[in-house]
Amino acid sequence: MYKQPSFWLTLIALVVFFAFISYAQNNFDAYVIRIMNVAAIYVILGVSLNLINGFTGQFSLGHAGFMAIGAYASALLYMSPELKAMNFFIKPLIWPLNRIQIPFFPALLIGGLLAAGAGFLVGAPCMRVKGDYLAIVTYGFSEIIRVLFNNLQSVTNGPLGLKGLPTYTNLWWSWGWAVFTVFFIKRLIDSSYGRALKAIRDNEEAAEAMGVNLFYHKTLAFVVGAFFAGIAGGLLGSLVMTIDPNAFNIMLTFQIVLIVLLGGLGSITGTVISGVLIAVLMEWLRIVETPMKIFGITIPGISGMRMLIFSIILMISVLFFRHGILGDREFSWQGVISFFKRRQSNRGG
Amino acid sequence: MAILKLDKVTKKFGGLVAVNNVSLELEQGQLAGLIGPNGAGKTTIFNVITGVYRPDSGKVYFMGIDITKKKPHEIAALGIARTFQNIKLFHRMSVLDNVRVACHFRLKASVFSAVLDLPKYAREEREMTKESLDLLEAVGLKQLANESAGSLPYGYQRKLEIARALATRPKILLLDEPAAGMNPEETAELMRFIKRIRDEFGLTILLIEHDMKVVMGICEKITVLDHGCVIAEGSPKEIQNNPEVIKAYLGSGVYARS
Ligand SMILES: Nc1ncnc2c1ncn2[C@@H]1O[C@H](COP(=O)(O)OP(=O)(O)OP(=O)(O)O)[C@@H](O)[C@H]1O
Numbered sequence: 001m002y003k004q005p006s007f008w009l010t011l012i013a014l015v016v017f018f019a020f021i022s023y024a025q026n027n028f029d030a031y032v033i034r035i036m037n038v039a040a041i042y043v044i045l046g047v048s049l050n051l052i053n054g055f056t057g058q059f060s061l062g063h064a065g066f067m068a069i070g071a072y073a074s075a076l077l078y079m080s081p082e083l084k085a086m087n088f089f090i091k092p093l094i095w096p097l098n099r100i101q102i103p104f105f106p107a108l109l110i111g112g113l114l115a116a117g118a119g120f121l122v123g124a125p126c127m128r129v130k131g132d133y134l135a136i137v138t139y140g141f142s143e144i145i146r147v148l149f150n151n152l153q154s155v156t157n158g159p160l161g162l163k164g165l166p167t168y169t170n171l172w173w174s175w176g177w178a179v180f181t182v183f184f185i186k187r188l189i190d191s192s193y194g195r196a197l198k199a200i201r202d203n204e205e206a207a208e209a210m211g212v213n214l215f216y217h218k219t220l221a222f223v224v225g226a227f228f229a230g231i232a233g234g235l236l237g238s239l240v241m242t243i244d245p246n247a248f249n250i251m252l253t254f255q256i257v258l259i260v261l262l263g264g265l266g267s268i269t270g271t272v273i274s275g276v277l278i279a280v281l282m283e284w285l286r287i288v289e290t291p292m293k294i295f296g297i298t299i300p301g302i303s304g305m306r307m308l309i310f311s312i313i314l315m316i317s318v319l320f321f322r323h324g325i326l327g328d329r330e331f332s333w334q335g336v337i338s339f340f341k342r343r344q345s346n347r348g349g
Numbered sequence: 350m351a352i353l354k355l356d357k358v359t360k361k362f363g364g365l366v367a368v369n370n371v372s373l374e375l376e377q378g379q380l381a382g383l384i385g386p387n388g389a390g391k392t393t394i395f396n397v398i399t400g401v402y403r404p405d406s407g408k409v410y411f412m413g414i415d416i417t418k419k420k421p422h423e424i425a426a427l428g429i430a431r432t433f434q435n436i437k438l439f440h441r442m443s444v445l446d447n448v449r450v451a452c453h454f455r456l457k458a459s460v461f462s463a464v465l466d467l468p469k470y471a472r473e474e475r476e477m478t479k480e481s482l483d484l485l486e487a488v489g490l491k492q493l494a495n496e497s498a499g500s501l502p503y504g505y506q507r508k509l510e511i512a513r514a515l516a517t518r519p520k521i522l523l524l525d526e527p528a529a530g531m532n533p534e535e536t537a538e539l540m541r542f543i544k545r546i547r548d549e550f551g552l553t554i555l556l557i558e559h560d561m562k563v564v565m566g567i568c569e570k571i572t573v574l575d576h577g578c579v580i581a582e583g584s585p586k587e588i589q590n591n592p593e594v595i596k597a598y599l600g601s602g603v604y605a606r607s
């Protein structure tokens with residue numbers, strides 16, 4: 001594969017992309033950088049949920065729960081003991097978490113791995129439930145995490161959440177992880193394992209009859225999806241600097257579902273595009289929540305208006321764009337090359 | 350010794366006894382038929398053999414091992430493959446990928462090795478692809494390898510299902526009404542094809558058929574089922590002249606769909 005032109009084209013594209021990221025990190029203003037960071041996190045979330053929902057056909061609503069686990073676990077590891085002591089003023093943080101501090105990267109990884117563990121626990125019993133029931137069970141899981149984190153005062157600081165988190169998340173981390181997520185999941189779904197996942201999506205009974213171990217492969221999708229959701233949660237925590245259990249509610253999951261639906265169930269390219277799009281739109285729509293003056297009439301800002309608009313977009317996309325932006329088509333260098341070849345021959349002829 | 354043996358198998362759905370105390374034996378290399386009117390319990394027997402249903406009583410033995418409680422994917426891995434009455438392809442996947450899925454359970458390389466495309470995985474992937482393309486060639490679908498399975502015409506879908514089943518490298522192939530929806534010429538062609546793959550791949554085949562005439566020509570042994578019970582067993586000649594069978598088939602016109 002290393003001799004194929006697409007390998008070199010990808011390599012060149014990546015070098016150019018990260019040169020741009022490096023330039024952006026040093027020259028763009030903080031507001032734009034923040035949106036770009038959010039975009040990367042949305043890409044990770046969308047692509048990882050698409051693995052479970054789009055490629056394996058297991059409709060999961062558990063992503064916010066996995067994110068919460070990643071966000072809390074990593075924050076509790078990379079925060080300094082002093083910062084933890086300041087946060088946990090009602091009930092002290094349990095030992096040994098109150099003593100340890102590790103660098104950002106291993107903290108993120110551990111957060112991801114714990115989320116993956118939760119993914120296993122959710123994915124395993126999900127063998128017994130399908131369709132709507134699976135959606136309910138995974139949603140239930142994510143609610144349990146939220147309630148649990150609200151009440152584990154000496155571990156999570158309860159509803160007060162964690163404040164003043166150090167901002168390690170930058171464009172390098174966020175887009176580095178986003179690129180890795182896309183790489184990992186794209187390679188996974190193009191492999192023999194990915195074919196087994198898609199076979200389960202298309203026809204579970206036939207897949208099983210052809211020797212596909214349903215338990216192993218469904219849990220595989222959940223574990224991998226949850227791992228990246230946990231990483232995204234960790235990145236998000238260190239970006240917004242404050243986390244509390246209620247931030248990881250069903251609206252967050254809906255937002256990710258919207259990214260997947262808009263991008264196309266089963267299209268990674270589409271999900272990347274819609275992840276970036278939604279991040280930008282989400283910021284842009286803040287306007288509707290601030291008071292406005294139109295023709296001398298003052299319209300008070302209504303908070304939650306953004307989510308209303310989002311829900312409408314979600315409904316429209318489900319009703320009219322069943323297959324999202326790209327359906328299940330994917331970007332490929334072959335496609336680009338043949339596109340330009342066709343244009344050239346058109347001009348010539 | 351019989352390669353497959355059903356020993357007094359009973360399967361009930363609520364009050365309905367779909368399969369009633371059925372015993373059946375297949376000899377290595379045999380091409381056997383399972384016939385019977387609508388709702389006789391033919392498909393249910395396949396589902397019991399392949400582990401989709403657990404029988405209420407009785408046992409299933411494959412090459413001497415008790416497989417009654419095994420899961421469908423384990424039974425497939427042991428060497429029993431099937432097709433479905435109402436075709437069940439992976440319709441959004443390519444023709445080639447449909448066949449490659451059935452090679453997957455033999456893959457030894459880990460997930461990480463697959464994601465990183467390490468040499469160990471790359472070699473296995475090449476082997477799976479080659480084997481699948483060879484099978485597609487054997488059933489005459491090689492030139493359609495990159496088409497989406499859902500877009501194939503009906504007759505090709507049936508053949509693809511057989512190619513996919515062969516990719517599990519089965520010892521026994523269970524075919525559930527492979528000729529359904531085909532005209533007499535297509536059916537005759539299919540029956541020749543089935544005989545050919547039996548010889549070529551050294552298979553034992555159990556074939557469900559609705560229409561008695563179809564199996565008469567090719568099956569060496571026929572089992573007749575009615576209302577879940579075996580009512581006759583023997584060579585095509587014996588079956589043809591069996592009064593019980595004639596009664597069941599004549600009666601089915603009256604009772605089957607009531
Ligand atoms: N999952 C199920 N739940 C309840 N009843 C079932 C189930 N599967 C089959 N049956 C019933 O069991 C009986 C036998 O069904 P089966 O599908 O085995 O018949 P068949 O011989 O394959 O018929 P056909 O020629 O129509 O395919 C039928 O009365 C059917 O309605």
Ligand SMILES: [Mg+2]
Nearest residue numbers: 391392393434
């Ligand atoms: Mg049937």
